[in-house]
Amino acid sequence: MANKIRMGMVGGGSGAFIGAVHRTAAEMTGDIELAAGAFSSDAVASRAFGVELGLQASRSYGTFAEMFAKEANLPQDERIQCVSIVTPNDSHADISCAALAAGFHVICDKPLAGHLEDAIRIEDAVTDSGLLFGLTHTYTGYPLVIEARERIAAGEIGDVRRVAVSYLQDWLSRDEDTKANKQAIWRSDPARTGESGAFADIGTHAFNLVEFTTGLRITEVAAELRTVIPGRAIDDDGAAMFHLSNGASGLLSASQVCSGAVNALRIEIYGDSGSICWAQEEPNTMTIRHRGQPDQVFRPGANVGYLSDAAIAVCRTPAGHPEGYIEAFANLYAGFARAVRDYPAQNGTGCASVADGIATMRFIRAALTSSRNQSAWTKLASG
Ligand SMILES: NC(=O)c1ccc[n+]([C@@H]2O[C@H](COP(=O)([O-])OP(=O)(O)OC[C@H]3O[C@@H](n4cnc5c(N)ncnc54)[C@H](O)[C@@H]3O)[C@@H](O)[C@H]2O)c1
Secondary structure, three states, X not given: OOOOEEEEEEEOOOOOOHHHHHHHHHHHOOOEEXXXXXXXXXXXXXXXXXXXXXXXXXXXXXXXXXXXXHHHOOOOOOOOOEEEEEOOHHHHHHHHHHHHHOOOEEEEEOOOOOOHHHHHHHHHHHHHHOOOEEEEOHHHHOHHHHHHHHHHHOOOOOOEEEEEEEEEOOOOOOOOHHHHOHHHHHHOOHHHHOOOOHHHHHHHHHHHHHHHHHOOOEEEEEEEEEOOOOOXXXXXXXXXXXXXXXXXXXXXXXXXXXXXOOOEEEEEEEEOOOEEEEEOOOOOOEEEEOOOOOOEEEOOOOOOOOOOHHHHOOOOOOOOOOOOHHHHHHHHHHHHHHHHHHOOOOXXXXXXXXXXXXXXXXXXXXXXXXXXXXXXXXXXXXX
16 A cells, blocks of 8 residues: 555545546556545535545545645655545636645546636646646546547548537436536536536537547637526537637537437547547447448457557456446546656646646637627637
């Protein structure tokens, strides 16, 4: 245990959704130990939950500020080295900036922040501190998503000319959905979730997947964001046409009101000589198609004999056994742990970078602006 990377967690308390996934994934790496935490906005509940998880009472903190102050005063070989942030979007910036100022590397869940201005605060804090920052866009941890990126980069489908990406869910498709569910309540409140609803919550995953797999940047959008359920204060459905940095076109749909769609993230990338398709609900299948030829179906597995080194490096199960959601998260944590070990070398964290996160926030801002202007083409601000 002494050699493991020591991690503190903020958020992920009793009844939370993603915190437990992060803890399991971090543990699955075999390289990270949860050493401290401030798990809830309620100080008493936070301390009790840390003890329930098996942490020392002295390192089960009431607030993140207390954790950063007390951990920074511990001997270097005892104090936490990094912080995992799994709180609602509105708090990502304050917690990230405080963690970086106290000298801790940060791994944070998406979206980078609730508002672009807060995201820029994080970027400035990363630059000023010189510390590591990783953003967990889960789907980039799947072996076949990495394989898609490798094959597109190697020219297997030619120059990208069109992308179709959609992320559709139904868990907010009824009015009552945002009244009783803890996760839904804050996601439908602009004060907690930020400037966008569905587009920020899941549209940012779709956006990141496009940029990750194609290696291109989305440069402008023509979007319509809608609130389908009357009385909601924020978008729950929308679509954006977009242009990529090589001149290609695409369409991104993100909606949480599509009855029957549970977690339907799907991407199709068309090049001038072939296409690649991957869907999150069947993550162990990737298809490559060429005109006039039978489809090629790819599966994960270190020993299938045809995957790239990059994909093989993140295969966790024997060929023929499924690689899933938690394995994908674990791959992000494994990359982050390696980066912490290698620090101060900066060879990437295996997660999305703060710049990638800023790009998602510029996308949200441009989509909202476009939508307010009759879906006029709107550039993603640079800088
Ligand atoms: N990568 C993914 O696929 C994915 C999936 C789900 C959620 N997320 C992201 O993870 C984050 C959390 O989402 P969730 O659904 O788990 O939310 P949640 O409401 O289930 O959990 C949030 C937790 O944070 C705690 N918290 C809030 N403020 C705090 C503070 N100041 N200090 C300490 N703890 C605090 C809450 O008490 C709660 O335990 C969001 O940013 C969300 O977008 C990402």
